[in-house]
Amino acid sequence: MSGQHNDDHGHDHDHPHAEVGATGRPGYYDMLETAVRELLIEKKYFSAGEIRRQIEVLDSRTTALGGKVVAKAWADPEFKKRLLANGRAACEELGISFYDDTQLIVLENTDRVHNLIVCTLCSCYPRPVLGLPPDWYKAKPYRARAVSEPRAVLAEFGTTIPDAVEVRVHDSTAMVRYLVLPMRPAGTDGFTEAQLAELVTRDAMIGVIPANNPEGARV
Amino acid sequence: MAMADLIVKERSAAIGVVTATDEVPVFASGDRIRIKNRTPIGHYRVPHYLRGKLGTVDQVIEPVAVDNEEEGYGRNAGQRLHYYRIVVPLTEIWADYVGAAQDGLYIEVYETWLERIP
Numbered sequence: 001m002s003g004q005h006n007d008d009h010g011h012d013h014d015h016p017h018a019e020v021g022a023t024g025r026p027g028y029y030d031m032l033e034t035a036v037r038e039l040l041i042e043k044k045y046f047s048a049g050e051i052r053r054q055i056e057v058l059d060s061r062t063t064a065l066g067g068k069v070v071a072k073a074w075a076d077p078e079f080k081k082r083l084l085a086n087g088r089a090a091c092e093e094l095g096i097s098f099y100d101d102t103q104l105i106v107l108e109n110t111d112r113v114h115n116l117i118v119c120t121l122c123s124c125y126p127r128p129v130l131g132l133p134p135d136w137y138k139a140k141p142y143r144a145r146a147v148s149e150p151r152a153v154l155a156e157f158g159t160t161i162p163d164a165v166e167v168r169v170h171d172s173t174a175m176v177r178y179l180v181l182p183m184r185p186a187g188t189d190g191f192t193e194a195q196l197a198e199l200v201t202r203d204a205m206i207g208v209i210p211a212n213n214p215e216g217a218r219v
Numbered sequence: 220m221a222m223a224d225l226i227v228k229e230r231s232a233a234i235g236v237v238t239a240t241d242e243v244p245v246f247a248s249g250d251r252i253r254i255k256n257r258t259p260i261g262h263y264r265v266p267h268y269l270r271g272k273l274g275t276v277d278q279v280i281e282p283v284a285v286d287n288e289e290e291g292y293g294r295n296a297g298q299r300l301h302y303y304r305i306v307v308p309l310t311e312i313w314a315d316y317v318g319a320a321q322d323g324l325y326i327e328v329y330e331t332w333l334e335r336i337p
Contacts, residue, residue: 103280120266147268151318163319169309171326173264175284175302
């Protein structure tokens, strides 16, 4: 990623910026979206306020929620049992609602099984718990290769899975969403749930990397 | 078969209650299946790379769900059947798969896309 210009960076350095905001004509699909949205509002299927509200719902979902779920599962064996038995109900216990009517299956990584999530057809993702998926998750190379050469894909993320460990690729395409419960890192015995949650990254909950070790964490 | 269904089925049978055709799942955990190799027109949530492949039912997904593929065209609205979590060995999908023999692909497939194999 180094050398690339990231629009989300801080503004404590001095260099010229591209103009913020769209200056060209909207694209075909932008216009299509606007036209359909305006028609649906005009026909009173829903209001502009409801759309704005739904954007707030989506914006409130971030990786931090998933991190809390994982940390609680590591710290509380009874919660972990409930989470593995019914992911959605256990998340709802923590106040994480499932606005999109999906169920959630939580997949536990162990020293014998490594789980990886992909949606080959589009971008199905556990949005209620993780928010929006990263761009690479939606891009065709990941979608095609995660199901055909998962071990090579994992190796590119720096994750080498021994042959004795079973790789399970979960193609999330219909009614159920998936969340990986990574293995709890060693050396975290006295950690609080908040400290544990710091070790859990988005990529670990997709299954492309393990949870961070405490040394590398911002504790 | 999910434990709950098994219990319902057994209890129903014990007291002579007949369940409706689609009330209980047709397949149970451990059943050998083939994902049908159909190519209907439209958008179907069964990826092509899995059509015709042999697998095993890992789990019945509860509760029953509406058939999106029919519902999307306004046909047969309201019909509900089960999704099943299917596991297919990656070596069954890709002849030249590089990895361990036990590596598997897990996916939910709607009942209308599955056929039992001996």
